[in-house]
Amino acid sequence: MLIKRLNIKIILSVVFLLIMALAPLFLSDFRLSLLGKFITYAILAVGLDLIWGFTGILSLGHGVYFGLGAYCMAMHLKLVSSNGELPDFMSWSGVEQLPWFWQPFHSAIFAILMAFVVPMVVAGLLGYLTFRNRIKGAFFSILSQALVIITVTLFVGQQGYTGGTNGLTNFNSFLGMSLGSQDTKLVLFYVSLCVLTLVVLLCLWITSSRLGKILIAIRDGENRVRFTGYNPVVFKVFIYSLSAGLAGLAGVLFVLQEGIISPAQMGIVPSIEMVLWVAIGGRGTIVGAVLGAIVTNSAKTTLSEAFPTLWPIFLGAMFIIVVLFFPKGIVGTALDTRFKWSKKVFTKPVFLRSKP
Known part of the structure; x- marks a missing residue:
């Protein structure tokens, strides 16, 4: 059964x-830019599913790790755009020289490395x-939200x-290329x-390995694992830190495509929305997290364009319907339906079974 589920996930992936790779052929530049941003959200969602769906750790503060990664890259980009001068916002704020902790971010390699390391270190300490x-x-969820409040402040x-x-x-x-x-x-x-x-291949490998079985065991019965x-x-610190690192990596790609990062994008509301992406796509499926992030944000964009004043109501209704009637999300519900149908079709009727 596990092998069949894994094969289906690979096929869906x-x-x-393939659909994503062909997207530039039929999407406008604006829509393609949006899709690129949604893909960065999907990277974060996969890491979040790794800790919530498989380990049972519900983090409501992953926006912090996303923001830390984005800020690390943004610091490098800001220094490049300043052409050796002090960044404009520092001049406006009365800062007379570049702070010491900004100096290493002249290097793109250092910025990318820190975007992955800093979130992992913060998550490792908290975890x-x-x-x-x-x-x-x-x-733990309340503590993760407290981290958001402290960081944003x-x-x-x-x-x-x-x-x-x-x-x-x-x-x-960035690297000589005009953004x-x-x-x-x-x-x-x-x-x-x-x-x-x-990232998806890495997480599928982790969840199908012995480590993945231990994570599931921790989710279902932590005391038994300890005994x-x-x-x-x-295991929990490792997987939580890895998830934070993936969020930071997503932040790097986000700021390169979006061109801005602010504290508002790492607040409580965005952090809760990230959890909803995983819930809608299918908790504990990896592939569902990707689908949930892209579908939810696409729906958010489409509804806000079609119904400028009513779109939050439609989006909220979608969340409520999925949580109440499809608790396993899109992919989880599809997999359960498929296997129930398969079992029903291939199970031999009682009256056709040979008597002993």
């Missing part, structure tokens, strides 16, 4: 990736302190170093798609 004290469930208050509520924007180029060029946007789209493919000799803290 291949079909989805170790909470999981070590056996804090889980709703209590810090970034808004330090306007001279972070840009305050406006965040960081007005980027020109406003359509060719660059097409390249970034395919880079995002390739990264998403690698068998495993230390759940080590």
Whole structure:
């Protein structure tokens, strides 16, 4: 049964990736840019599904890790666009020289590395302190939201170093490529798609390996795992840190395509929306997280264009319907329906069975 489910996920992934690869042929530049942004959201959603769907850790603060990764890349882009001068927002805030912690971000490699490392370090510290004290469930979710409030308040208050509520924007180029060029946007789209493919393959491999079985066991019975000799803290800290690193990676690709990052994009509301992407797509399926992120954000964009004043109501109704009537999400419900139908078709009727 597990092998069949895995095969179906792989088939769905291949079909989805082929459709995405051909998207530039039938989408306008604007729509393609939106799809590229949704793909970065999908990368984050996959990491979130890894900890929530398979390990039972509900994080309501993943917007922080997404934002930290985006800010690391934005700092490099801002320095490049400043042409060796002090960034404009620092001058407006009275800062006279570039802060020491900004200096290393002149290097693109350092910025990308920090976008992955910084979220992992923050998540590792939070995870170790909470999981070590056996804090889980709703209590951990509340702590993750507290992290969001602290981080957003810090970034808004330090306007001279972070840009305050406006965040960081007005980027020109990356690695010599103009970010406003359509060719660059097409390249970034395919880079995002390739990264998403690698992330999905990595997570499918993790969840189908022995590590994945341990994560599921922790989700279903952490005390039993502890009694068998495993230390759940080590596994939970590792997978939570990895998920945060993937969120930071998504932030890098997001800011390259969107051209802006602000504290508002790492707040409580965006963090809760990220969880809804996974719930709608299908918790514990990996592929469902990708589908949920893209479908939900596409619906949000379409509804806001068609119904400028009523779209939040339609979007909220969609969330309620999925949670109440399709608790396993789109992919989870589809897989269950498929296997129930398969079992019904291939099960031999009682009156046709040979008597002993």
